[in-house]
Amino acid sequence: MQRVELPEPTDGQLIARVAEGDHVAFEELHGRYSRAVLGLALRRLGDRGRAEDATQDAFVAIWRSARTYNPDRGKGAPWLYAVARNAITDGLRRTPEPVAEPQDGPGREPDPADEAEASWTAWVVHRALEALPDHERPVIELAYWSGLSQSEIASRLAIPLGTVKTRTRSALARLADALEGELA
């Protein structure tokens, strides 16, 4: 019997299913976005423990407000970003940050517009990373954030150097496909 590969549901389709109480869809969204949400929370809160709590708050908010998602108004990723960002901000209001040490000199505070753009960039990039096949994601993460050379990655993963190079190119191309249209 021929096996038919079903296309992966879009974020918007998953949100619509979550709105109907579909726990499997919710779990899938959780898998796709947990690291992106935690990254957003860490960027805003700094503290790992508070960020993990905020991440959980964000997913509860997604569960609760999925019915408000309207696919005619845009893709799922920006909606999820907005809900998560709001949940994180709400949590911050309930438990304010400790008072920071005064900073010397001007220009230390990041520009809010720049910060928002950086947060959104990280959001879509981290989401795209989650969509990479499991054999490709490690070569990207080891190259970019563990500082390993291609040879070192080959050694670490116990695969030939040529395979590392092939997977790296393939992963970058896959990321390019995923990010086209998401970022100007």
Place this chain on the structure above:
Amino acid sequence: MNPDFEELVGTDLDPAERARLERVHDLLVAAGPPPDYAAPVRLPLAEVVELRPRRRAALVAIAAALAVALFAFGAALSDDSTRSGAPFPGTIAMEGTTAAQSASASLEVLDRDAAGNWPMTFAVEDLAPAASGRPFELWLTRDGKLGALCGSFRTDEKGAAVVPMNAPYDFSEYNGWVVVEEGSETPLLTT
């Protein structure tokens, strides 16, 4: 330090494709690393909730409702890849406990072989060799207790080791992974 784009993609790409990939390269550098959250991501939310009890009663109620529903879903699945921390094949991150705070590890579980075993590659960093001289062990755990031994290893003077392992177990019977010193049940790394 950012990776060298030339080293990553070589020099034989056509200019348009090269520009496309370089754009991604720049975005990866700008985005920075995603937080190390692999293990909780892979767990069913019910288990995340169970492991990290919340402070607010209202949220606990919601979490409990989700936990019940997801538990029912999990029980309906016969796929043994759902309970032990990751869908397999896949990579699981482990973090050091207070007993080995700087340690971290990744466990790459590969495709199940023809015999039904799970080949794995375990890589650990910053786990100093045990003062006792005993090796470390990687265990599957069930409800926080040691369940099945997956392999033993020693770290080098830098605290690193990369070890191939093989698990002949039904992962559905377990719900976590832990590294201990041989003869001890004190977790040094957990998922």
